[in-house]
Amino acid sequence: MVEQIGFGVIAAALLFSALRVVSAKNLVHAVLWLAVTLSTTAVLFVWLSAAFLAAIQILLYTGGVITLMLFGVMLTRRTEGVRIENEAAPKRSGPALVAAAALFGLLAAAVASTEDLPLEPSAPATIQQIGRSFLTEQVLAFEVLSLLLLAAMIGAIVVARRRDYESGPQARVEGEP
């Protein structure tokens, strides 16, 4: 009984905050509600005895991604003090709702019609197993992932850098006395 209540509270918090993320009129509020959703997900991971993943979730998502998102919002607004619009486009909101509801119906029917889903959890995975897996059987994927992160970092720097040199030497000479 206690378990059902606990799961219900976590699920309700997740769904409510996720709905606020997509319905918030102010983009900063949407990012902050996303932080609530991601933190509640970390709680759900602890609930599922995945403490390592909960720590990763807090460190990378709630710490890193939310900060990045807030930077993104702050850097792409036009003027000080103006509300940062995040409203759904009126003519797209209805069809999007229909599409999302249809997808939910389809996936929920697929889940409901699957018969041999386990009812009881089995032994939880330990951090030792996860760490050993990273450095033995999944080591190739692990290294490729580090290469991908490096490429993403360099790519982001190259893409977002201000290209002053493209205006040519003429533009730079003009400013000098």
Added chain:
Amino acid sequence: MIPLSHYLLLSTALFCIGVYGVLSHRNAVGILISVELMANAVNINLVSFSRYQGSYLGQVFAVFVIALTVAEVIVGLALVILLYRSRKDVLVDAASDLKH
């Protein structure tokens, strides 16, 4: 005990909320946020399967998904900032120059 299907339905609902956000929003940062919601729903799926099947591989894969999402956010925000610099807004409808 709570059956696995409850977790699957919860993550399905979160995923569909994310799909609605991606389809309906005009602001590029708002769309990126909704993509985050969808990736998060996928992670819940992986972790709950890992718990109920007694395998650690679901959690290993969830770590990969998290790292990939972070890389995606980094590149996505760099592109959004580039878009803002050239157009002074980040509305995805407005950036349709290649169509005309």
